[in-house]
Amino acid sequence: MTRDLLALPTNEFIAGIDAVASTFDSASYPQQNLPADDWEHLVKAGVLLPSLPKQFGGRDSHVEMCRIAETTSEWNLALGVHVTVNMALGLRPVAKWAGEDAQQEMLPLFAGDDPLMAGLAATEPGCGSALSSMTTTFEEVEGGYRIRGRKHWQALSFSAHWWLVVARHADSDRREYGYFIVKRSEGFRTIERYEPLGLKVVDYGVNDIDATVPRHRRLKVEGANLGTMVEILLVSRAMMAALACGFLRRVSREAHAYADHRKIGTAPLSTIRFARYRLAAIDTSYTICEALNHYLQTTLDVKADMTLAFPAVQAIKTVASERMLSSALHYQQLAGGEGYRCGSPTNIAGQAALDSRVFTIFDGNNDLLSQQLTEYCLARQASQPLSGFLAGWPLTAPAVTALKPDLSFLDQDLDQEHQVLAGRAIAYLFAAGQVMRWAAETRAAPGRVQAATEFLNHDLVGIAAEFRLLATGILGDADDAVRPPHSAFSHLAQT
Numbered sequence: 107m108t109r110d111l112l113a114l115p116t117n118e119f120i121a122g123i124d125a126v127a128s129t130f131d132s133a134s135y136p137q138q139n140l141p142a143d144d145w146e147h148l149v150k151a152g153v154l155l156p157s158l159p160k161q162f163g164g165r166d167s168h169v170e171m172c173r174i175a176e177t178t179s180e181w182n183l184a185l186g187v188h189v190t191v192n193m194a195l196g197l198r199p200v201a202k203w204a205g206e207d208a209q210q211e212m213l214p215l216f217a218g219d220d221p222l223m224a225g226l227a228a229t230e231p232g233c234g235s236a237l238s239s240m241t242t243t244f245e246e247v248e249g250g251y252r253i254r255g256r257k258h259w260q261a262l263s264f265s266a267h268w269w270l271v272v273a274r275h276a277d278s279d280r281r282e283y284g285y286f287i288v289k290r291s292e293g294f295r296t297i298e299r300y301e302p303l304g305l306k307v308v309d310y311g312v313n314d315i316d317a318t319v320p321r322h323r324r325l326k327v328e329g330a331n332l333g334t335m336v337e338i339l340l341v342s343r344a345m346m347a348a349l350a351c352g353f354l355r356r357v358s359r360e361a362h363a364y365a366d367h368r369k370i371g372t373a374p375l376s377t378i379r380f381a382r383y384r385l386a387a388i389d390t391s392y393t394i395c396e397a398l399n400h401y402l403q404t405t406l407d408v409k410a411d412m413t414l415a416f417p418a419v420q421a422i423k424t425v426a427s428e429r430m431l432s433s434a435l436h437y438q439q440l441a442g443g444e445g446y447r448c449g450s451p452t453n454i455a456g457q458a459a460l461d462s463r464v465f466t467i468f469d470g471n472n473d474l475l476s477q478q479l480t481e482y483c484l485a486r487q488a489s490q491p492l493s494g495f496l497a498g499w500p501l502t503a504p505a506v507t508a509l510k511p512d513l514s515f516l517d518q519d520l521d522q523e524h525q526v527l528a529g530r531a532i533a534y535l536f537a538a539g540q541v542m543r544w545a546a547e548t549r550a551a552p553g554r555v556q557a558a559t560e561f562l563n564h565d566l567v568g569i570a571a572e573f574r575l576l577a578t579g580i581l582g583d584a585d586d587a588v589r590p591p592h593s594a595f596s597h598l599a600q601t
């Protein structure tokens with residue numbers, strides 16, 4: 107059946123996925139792990155095909171991967187996560203970095219009708235942000251590699267059939283990381299299930315691994331640092347622009363409908379001016395994420411090596427996830443007590459808040475990513491002050507020129523806390539630049555553009571205020587501060 111899908115033009119193909127995704131509408135779909143039968147409907151509609159190369163039966167399309175993430179997230183954010191994990195973290199690294207034997211063994215299976223799933227196992231109970239301290243090991247054995255350790259919080263922990271497992275060399279004197287394709291049946295065991303607060307369509311848990319895999323199942327990548335890990339995660343992070351765009355289109359629509367319908371006294375909620383302010387904040391977040399999604403679809407290419415997109419992707423992930431969460435909370439506030447109900451017939455605000463909460467935490471927590479974005483810029487500023495560097499750097503220069511923000515607060519010795527905040531400021535500048543570019547290329551309504559740049563400008567002013575707050579000494583003496591350990595990304599930030 108999926109073979110017919112290969113001939114469809116993109117719009118028709120995406121329309122088919124959209125039709126199936128509509129049956130997963132978060133307003134009515136149960137808050138439960140996705141049953142295999144339901145996943146099969148999506149697989150048969152071709153949801154995995156864009157992430158697969160053509161020679162293995164796929165459609166091999168960056169834009170279609172993004173559009174699938176967007177449309178599934180509009181219907182159901184958790185479904186968008188499910189699909190994105192499979193496409194970006196499970197299949198794409200194999201399609202990009204595995205040898206032909208491993209690709210031939212695994213990828214054609216995902217081009218068929220079977221409801222197979224694939225995930226990425228990186229995080230461990232003892233390490234998430236600082237992956238370099240992972241304890242899962244690999245060693246060479248006759249005919250292949252033995253991988254042993256414990257991972258947790260993997261999306262699709264219990265249900266994925268194929269895994270990409272990251273491990274370090276068992277000889278602790280050798281600083282070497284390996285990436286291995288492992289079938290669940292080869293020794294990937296879920297020993298505990300987690301009950302997440304949201305995103306309940308996806309299953310999570312603790313996974314013990316003791317697997318021996320043939321030699322060809324090791325990805326053909328550099329292992330001296332975690333650079334490949336970074337590259338892999340840049341894809342799912344970048345795709346958050348698409349997830350956020352779909353999710354916020356829905357939240358904006360639902361919040362307006364609720365506010366127009368709900369009466370406060372005799373007049374609709376939407377006639378109250380502060381309620382309109384909340385709606386404007388939601389709409390603006392949608393505008394910003396639509397612009398980020400435009401950048402993702404037109405400038406980035408998740409089929410290519412994403413390494414050089416590091417700073418743009420750090421900005422995309424942090425801004426998009428912040429906007430998702432703040433909008434969900436505005437919507438929930440507008441929905442009042444009804445927004446605190448599970449299964450309310452009038453709104454999906456409670457679910458939106460729970461589902462979006464984790465986006466600033468997972469896939470690299472936002473505070474760490476912001477720090478790394480600052481480190482990246484500091485390593486390139488040469489003799490200029492940071493504000494001068496940002497005025498000339500292509501990713502931020504358009505916004506600096508247009509908004510003329512006072513960035514002099516950045517021109518000082520930046521402690522760790524300042525670096526996190528500075529990274530957020532840099533990300534807002536990047537986002538403002540993308541809003542302007544998107545507006546020019548799509549002839550977006552000027553009102554939307556102005557509101558988005560005003561909100562982002564306000565966010566910048568807020569960061570300057572936080573610098574002043576820190577200057578009052580609220581953190582006490584810095585002498586006992588311990589810098590976070592080097593992360594998987596430090597080599598990228600510094601070089």
Ligand SMILES: Cc1cc2nc3c(=O)[nH]c(=O)nc-3n(C[C@H](O)[C@H](O)[C@H](O)COP(=O)(O)OP(=O)(O)OC[C@H]3O[C@@H](n4cnc5c(N)ncnc54)[C@H](O)[C@@H]3O)c2cc1C
Nearest residue numbers: 226227228229234235259260261468469470471473474590
């Ligand atoms: C729903 C969900 C799905 C997930 N999916 C997967 C998956 O598919 N595969 C997988 O391998 N993992 C997955 N994870 C794991 C996820 O990527 C980690 O939870 C995340 O990277 C954070 O690691 P941690 O939980 O160990 O937090 P920690 O490393 O303990 O960090 C805790 C907090 O410390 C603070 N912090 C850390 N570093 C800094 C810094 N430099 N500056 C300021 N503050 C800092 C932040 O506030 C951070 O949130 C998932 C997690 C969740 C919750």
